[in-house]
Amino acid sequence: AQSVTQLDSQVPVFEEAPVELRCNYSSSVSVYLFWYVQYPNQGLQLLLKYLSGSTLVKGINGFEAEFNKSQTSFHLRKPSVHISDTAEYFCAVSDQGGYQKVTFGTGTKLQVIP
């Protein structure tokens, strides 16, 4: 079984400032890692995923994340946020054997301040 911890429930940040959303996971097996974004009253959109290879993963909308196996982390970063980035962000994990079944973190609400 896996678990995902997103310590920050809310992150306020000024427009054009950098942001980091933290994610730590726990698993006894090798995992795949994901970040999803959810805009108000909408479904989930995949931002990026780590399956294998380079630990630095680039996604859509200028986001990137780095997989750190020793620290069991997969933090999401963006160098300069926009108002349109205001949304809920979910970190998620699945084990490589059953990668269709996804376990989500509790989410981080990113509030971009103009």
Place this chain on the structure above:
Amino acid sequence: GAVVSQHPSWVICKSGTSVKIECRSLDFQATTMFWYRQFPKQSLMLMATSNEGSKATYEQGVEKDKFLINHASLTLSTLTVTSAHPEDSSFYICSASWEGGLAFFGQGTRLTVV
């Protein structure tokens, strides 16, 4: 990426009635579909896993007689909330995947029971 469509996007029903939510994979054959529930300000919790042509596997604590899942074809799964009550009001999201593939999420259905 692959497209998963849910219908309806939102529904309001009276307490005691049943509501059916559809999840369709539009451009691929989904051997497995997952149903999640998201309460306000909370993360997504897996309710059940369904494989085409077989009975769904429910997570602990999810009433199988209340949340009926049918996966009759490779492109359609339905979730029926029977005898809905206000506490069933939630955001329901499905995901679909093919054999060996990642899961893609629908846009979600907001259910309000009055």
